Amino acid sequence: MLENPQPDLAPITRHLRAMFGSRLLIAAVHHLAVFEELSNRPLSVAELSHRIGLKERPAAVLFPALCAMNLLAYDESGNLRITELGQYVTQKQVPNLIGYVGLEKNDPGAVEMAVRLKNDGPLDTTGGISYVKEGDEPSPMDDAELSRMFTLALAGRAQKLSPIVAANLSKSDGHLLDVAGGTGFYTFEWLLLNPKATATLLDRPAVLAVAAELLETFGKNGRPGAETVQERVTFHPGDMLTDDLPQTDILLAASLFHDWPTETCQPLADRFAAALRPGGELWVHDAFLNDELDGPLAVTDYSAQLFWGTKGRCYSRREYRAWFTKAGLEPTAENISTQMDYGLIWAKKR
Numbered sequence: 001m002l003e004n005p006q007p008d009l010a011p012i013t014r015h016l017r018a019m020f021g022s023r024l025l026i027a028a029v030h031h032l033a034v035f036e037e038l039s040n041r042p043l044s045v046a047e048l049s050h051r052i053g054l055k056e057r058p059a060a061v062l063f064p065a066l067c068a069m070n071l072l073a074y075d076e077s078g079n080l081r082i083t084e085l086g087q088y089v090t091q092k093q094v095p096n097l098i099g100y101v102g103l104e105k106n107d108p109g110a111v112e113m114a115v116r117l118k119n120d121g122p123l124d125t126t127g128g129i130s131y132v133k134e135g136d137e138p139s140p141m142d143d144a145e146l147s148r149m150f151t152l153a154l155a156g157r158a159q160k161l162s163p164i165v166a167a168n169l170s171k172s173d174g175h176l177l178d179v180a181g182g183t184g185f186y187t188f189e190w191l192l193l194n195p196k197a198t199a200t201l202l203d204r205p206a207v208l209a210v211a212a213e214l215l216e217t218f219g220k221n222g223r224p225g226a227e228t229v230q231e232r233v234t235f236h237p238g239d240m241l242t243d244d245l246p247q248t249d250i251l252l253a254a255s256l257f258h259d260w261p262t263e264t265c266q267p268l269a270d271r272f273a274a275a276l277r278p279g280g281e282l283w284v285h286d287a288f289l290n291d292e293l294d295g296p297l298a299v300t301d302y303s304a305q306l307f308w309g310t311k312g313r314c315y316s317r318r319e320y321r322a323w324f325t326k327a328g329l330e331p332t333a334e335n336i337s338t339q340m341d342y343g344l345i346w347a348k349k350r
């Protein structure tokens, strides 16, 4: 294990993401009637979703969040029920906090969250969706200014997490494919620890233009071996959903799956599995829901943030491992924590 004297910045990301959890709470109580629907009897996720008009993704964001807040729980049959605490946002319970929560019901963020929950995303997507490039849809990641802004917004997070991630990935003299690699920091740090290895950074062309500048600076940071990193990285501008992926020993998917809906995640896992050489490893760095889909709160808040801004949400390790298995990989049981509520899981190709 890496000795890590640096503070975990999770308090900052938790407070940031809590805003999205608050919006879910207000929307659930005042715009979707979740608690009134459940006040007579427990309902299955499918039945409750149907009654309040939610598709799979918003339901998979909202219900785990309300469980993490201890307002809902799953009963022995797997149905959702209101907890003792949750009774206090139902009309039946007197007194209750419906009026008090209602002081915020017209907050623009809460109102818009309700709209996005009901619509499974924003009503207007003409400008594209952040961090997503799919088919012919417009993408901010293909706009020089916007892609720079979105990429640099992730730079500090990547710089902080990448040394920890790199130290936990397998050592190798082979090749790393960092798909949707963004700034490239995960690649740069891993190459520094693996002086004979090479790597490919795959992303949209406009994003890689930013990564190239960051690599230039990285090469001059004075750390032993940093100057060799530049010559060991290949930039692959392309589309991970459709391009032939280069064969690799290690494939890293960092903060990648969480931008995409469930139906895209399996094809992505299939493509990544196909790019691995025999004995190769697929690593995912992300924030994971509990396998029971009832928390943790830091991740359900994050899932709400991702739901707000991308096509995805947070997933459980169980969901990832099911995709890996279906893709013909062997998931390992290892759960490695990094920082800011992220962690690593990985699967092997026979």
Ligand SMILES: C[S@@+](CC[C@H](N)C(=O)[O-])C[C@H]1O[C@@H](n2cnc3c(N)ncnc32)[C@H](O)[C@@H]1O
Pocket (backbone or CB within 6 Å): 131, 132, 133, 134, 141, 151, 154, 158, 179, 180, 181, 182, 183, 202, 203, 204, 207, 238, 239, 240, 241, 253, 254, 255, 256, 259
């Ligand atoms: C949330 S960022 C993650 C970046 C990096 N892995 C990190 O953790 O800092 C998602 C990245 O996916 C890239 N991306 C989105 N759609 C893509 C596509 N179809 N092909 C390749 N990259 C794509 C975006 O440009 C963006 O850099």
